[in-house]
Amino acid sequence: xxxxxxxxxxxxxxxxxxxxxxxxxxxxxxxxxxxxxxxxxxxxxxxxxxxxxxxxxxxxxxxxxxxxxxxxxxxxxxxxxxxxxxxxxxxxxxxxxxxxxxxxxxxxxxxxxxxxxxxxxxxxxxxxxxxxxxxxxxxxxxxxxxxxxxxxxxxxxxxxxxxxxxxxxxxxxxxxxxxxxxxxxxxxxxxxxxxxxxxxxxxxxxxxxxxxxxxxxxxxxxxxxxxxxxxxxxxxxxxxxxxxxxxxxxxxxxxxxxxxxxxxxxxxxxxxxxxxxxxxxxxxxxxxxxxxxxxxxxxxxxxxxxxxxxxxxxxxxxxx
Amino acid sequence: xxxxxxxxxxxxxxxxxxxxxxxxxxxxxxxxxxxxxxxxxxxxxxxxxxxxxxxxxxxxxxxxxxxxxxxxxxxxxxxxxxxxxxxxxxxxxxxxxxxxxxxxxxxxxxxxxxxxxxxxxxxxxxxxxxxxxxxxxxxxxxxxxxxxxxxxxxxxxxxxxxxxxxxxxxxxxxxxxxxxxxxxxxxxxxxxxxxxxxxxxxxxxxxxxxxxxxxxxxxxxxxxxxxxxxxxxxxxxxxxxxxxxxxxxxxxxxxxxxxxxxxxxxxxxxxxxxxxxxxxxxxxxxxxxxxxxxxxxxxxxxxxxxxxxxxxxxxxxxxxxxxxxxx
Numbered sequence: 001x002x003x004x005x006x007x008x009x010x011x012x013x014x015x016x017x018x019x020x021x022x023x024x025x026x027x028x029x030x031x032x033x034x035x036x037x038x039x040x041x042x043x044x045x046x047x048x049x050x051x052x053x054x055x056x057x058x059x060x061x062x063x064x065x066x067x068x069x070x071x072x073x074x075x076x077x078x079x080x081x082x083x084x085x086x087x088x089x090x091x092x093x094x095x096x097x098x099x100x101x102x103x104x105x106x107x108x109x110x111x112x113x114x115x116x117x118x119x120x121x122x123x124x125x126x127x128x129x130x131x132x133x134x135x136x137x138x139x140x141x142x143x144x145x146x147x148x149x150x151x152x153x154x155x156x157x158x159x160x161x162x163x164x165x166x167x168x169x170x171x172x173x174x175x176x177x178x179x180x181x182x183x184x185x186x187x188x189x190x191x192x193x194x195x196x197x198x199x200x201x202x203x204x205x206x207x208x209x210x211x212x213x214x215x216x217x218x219x220x221x222x223x224x225x226x227x228x229x230x231x232x233x234x235x236x237x238x239x240x241x242x243x244x245x246x247x248x249x250x251x252x253x254x255x256x257x258x259x260x261x262x263x264x265x266x267x268x269x270x271x272x273x274x275x276x277x278x279x280x281x282x283x284x285x286x287x288x289x290x291x292x293x294x295x296x297x298x299x300x301x302x303x304x305x306x307x308x309x310x311x312x313x314x315x316x317x318x319x320x
Numbered sequence: 321x322x323x324x325x326x327x328x329x330x331x332x333x334x335x336x337x338x339x340x341x342x343x344x345x346x347x348x349x350x351x352x353x354x355x356x357x358x359x360x361x362x363x364x365x366x367x368x369x370x371x372x373x374x375x376x377x378x379x380x381x382x383x384x385x386x387x388x389x390x391x392x393x394x395x396x397x398x399x400x401x402x403x404x405x406x407x408x409x410x411x412x413x414x415x416x417x418x419x420x421x422x423x424x425x426x427x428x429x430x431x432x433x434x435x436x437x438x439x440x441x442x443x444x445x446x447x448x449x450x451x452x453x454x455x456x457x458x459x460x461x462x463x464x465x466x467x468x469x470x471x472x473x474x475x476x477x478x479x480x481x482x483x484x485x486x487x488x489x490x491x492x493x494x495x496x497x498x499x500x501x502x503x504x505x506x507x508x509x510x511x512x513x514x515x516x517x518x519x520x521x522x523x524x525x526x527x528x529x530x531x532x533x534x535x536x537x538x539x540x541x542x543x544x545x546x547x548x549x550x551x552x553x554x555x556x557x558x559x560x561x562x563x564x565x566x567x568x569x570x571x572x573x574x575x576x577x578x579x580x581x582x583x584x585x586x587x588x589x590x591x592x593x594x595x596x597x598x599x600x601x602x603x604x605x606x607x608x609x610x611x612x613x614x615x616x617x618x619x620x621x622x623x624x625x626x627x628x629x630x631x632x633x634x635x636x637x638x639x640x641x642x643x644x645x646x647x
């Protein structure tokens with residue numbers, strides 16, 4: 001398969017009055033064409049910062065200290081403003097959790113969509129409008145002409161998220177980054193939006209990076225999954241590997257702590273770890289049941305549990 | 321038979337809204353809660369689940385009398401409070417407290433934690449200042465924070481800690497009944513479990529009665545003894561947790577449960593997703609769910625189904641189950 005995006009050795013820090021906070025300590029992954037890639041983790045694990053850094057969308061105090069983001073062989077982090085604008089939105093599009101604040105409240109949906117389409121394609125206004133209608137129909141909006149005339153606040157949360165997806169699709173991006181796209185939605189709407197994303201990915205051969213804290217969402221959509229904890233990717237593998245044969249104690253704890261319908265929810269739970277930990281040690285150290293002497297000394301390296309199943313842990317399987 | 325603490329009978333709550341018609345002076349009326357009845361026994365937890373706009377928070381607020389019911393009755397330990405004037409409500413307000421979803425906006429940023437916890441006691445004129453302070457110290461330990469934290473301000477705490485402060489504030493006046501309105505929805509999974517555990521421990525220790533409101537079905541099952549499913553202001557199904565999850569009866573409950581993503585990649589639930597045909601609409605005749613229901617019949621379009629017992633202890637408002645009875 002073709003390698004589309006490669007994130008290598010990414011390190012991102014925030015600088016505040018209180019000094020440096022290392023949000024992403026070391027993240028690296030590869031995205032192939034047509035992949036549905038999930039990144040899961042608790043809040044504060046660095047999953048959003050990682051993906052925002054791919055497009056250099058961090059706030060002004062967010063500094064990418066190290067690493068490379070290779071998109072079709074080019075390092076995005078080295079591009080200048082103009083080149084970056086060509087990639088953002090056109091090659092790699094992004095949708096966010098809060099669709100109300102992500103849409104401009106003083107413009108109608110149609111207005112914004114036409115602007116966006118014309119920004120990336122040399123087409124006339126009428127042609128752009130036609131395309132906008134087509135896109136809105138494709139994302140399952142029942143009355144696209146009415147939606148075009150609406151302001152964002154007049155639409156429901158599910159509708160707005162569909163509009164966001166339509167906008168992101170307008171330039172036929174190669175990669176769509178979806179940052180918690182369904183977290184603010186009701187379950188029935190969530191299922192529809194996820195279904196839509198799957199369909200778009202299959203029909204257009206697009207690659208999707210989905211960021212979420214909901215393991216259920218990941219299991220239902222993603223082909224490959226990375227689990228983040230304290231700024232590190234601690235485990236990465238296929239959905240089957242992560243959910244059926246998880247190796248890292250953190251992944252296991254995360255899966256066990258998930259509330260399930262009909263099953264024992266909350267029977268085991270993960271304590272939150274808010275202490276700022278030494279970077280050179282395992283991020284799960286303070287909460288891990290299996291801490292050994294070597295854990296307190298060095299940061300574990302990845303070992304391979306399957307062909308592409310990487311685990312950052314000192315412990316090797318078998319023993320559990 | 322245990323004692324009933326809260327009883328809600330045929331409760332309706334209406335809101336005025338801008339008239340949908342242009343140039344009409346008739347105010348529009350939004351029926352947020354429409355003829356809802358249930359009761360909660362002392363020391364137990366009743367869960368209300370439903371999508372946004374189903375009226376679950378409105379019911380909670382109506383019981384606390386933040387909203388005045390348009391129709392129906394609310395009984396607190398046998399006394400009707402739904403129609404009482406505001407000045408007679410103070411003794412009841414002491415017994416009923418609430419915890420809200422957003423731990424950021426529900427705590428006054430200019431007050432210290434001690435002020436926040438003591439304020440309800442001041443309003444209800446409980447004890448001397450020294451006694452109130454001692455009570456605040458006791459409560460802050462009970463919710464797992466430190467005594468020094470009383471001098472801090474809300475912004476110095478994380479979401480989970482703020483929710484603990486909200487709980488301490490609610491408990492300060494020794495209530496019997498607490499409305500928990502999405503108390504854990506804004507929190508991480510790992511924190512959710514801790515707060516749920518704490519609420520349960522406190523219930524055991526203090527004999528509290530909860531109304532637990534949530535939009536997440538998977539969250540309410542552990543804490544609730546009985547769960548009611550709301551849809552656009554109507555109660556569609558009431559059952560204990562095993563009955564509701566193991567044997568959901570109403571098509572809407574089935575749809576909700578089947579929409580929850582399963583953390584198992586072998587089950588591809590999105591592939592056999594049933595196309596949702598209709599949109600939520602309050603102004604339709606008959607059963608409110610009929611335009612989204614796969615098993616809708618002519619009768620559903622005409623007649624509103626009543627909430628009836630379909631199986632022992634399992635109530636459902638659906639014509640499908642009435643028929644079975646008749647046969």
